[in-house]
Amino acid sequence: MMRAWILPLLLVLSGVAVAAGMFFDGSPGTAAAVLPAFLALAGVNSPLIFPRSIGAQEAQRRSAVDGRPVIYWRPGCKYCIRLRLRLGRSARRLHWVDIWRDPAGAAAVRAANDGNETVPTVVVAGRPHTNPDHAWVRDQLTR
Known part of the structure; x- marks a missing residue:
C-alpha cells in the first residue's frame, strides 16, 4: 500500500x-x-482520484453478476489516469483493481500481457484488452 x-x-x-x-x-x-x-x-x-479498489476475485465475481468491465490499474500510471479522467462519472460503475494492492490482480494482468504488468488492462466478458480507448470502455457499460 x-x-x-x-x-x-x-x-x-x-x-x-x-x-x-x-x-x-x-x-x-x-x-x-x-x-x-x-x-x-x-x-x-x-x-x-480512482474509485475504491476491490480484490481481483471479488471484481471477477461482481463482473460475472452485473456484466460490467474490470479495470486493472496502478497508482502513478499516466495511461490509467488518462482513462479514469476521460471516463468521468461513469468510472464509478466499473470494477477497479489496484495491482499494487492485490497480488491476484497483478497475476491476472501478467497472465493477460505475456508476463508484463501493463495497465490499464480492461477485462470484458473474460477477455482482456490492454490500454483500450475510453469510448470503447464506456460502450461496454451500455451493453
Missing part, C-alpha cells in the same frame, strides 16, 4: 521545497503558484 503513495509524497515534498526556496529568494508570488501545481500533480497521481 505504501508504494502507491511514494510518488504523490515525493511530489508534495518537492513542491514544498521548491516553493520554500522561491519564497526565501524573494518570489512569494511565484512560490504561491508553484506549490498548488505540485499539489495538483500529487493528487492526480494518488489513489484518491
Whole structure:
C-alpha cells in the first residue's frame, strides 16, 4: 500500500521545497503558484482520484453478476489516469483493481500481457484488452 503513495509524497515534498526556496529568494508570488501545481500533480497521481479498489476475485465475481468491465490499474500510471479522467462519472460503475494492492490482480494482468504488468488492462466478458480507448470502455457499460 505504501508504494502507491511514494510518488504523490515525493511530489508534495518537492513542491514544498521548491516553493520554500522561491519564497526565501524573494518570489512569494511565484512560490504561491508553484506549490498548488505540485499539489495538483500529487493528487492526480494518488489513489484518491480512482474509485475504491476491490480484490481481483471479488471484481471477477461482481463482473460475472452485473456484466460490467474490470479495470486493472496502478497508482502513478499516466495511461490509467488518462482513462479514469476521460471516463468521468461513469468510472464509478466499473470494477477497479489496484495491482499494487492485490497480488491476484497483478497475476491476472501478467497472465493477460505475456508476463508484463501493463495497465490499464480492461477485462470484458473474460477477455482482456490492454490500454483500450475510453469510448470503447464506456460502450461496454451500455451493453
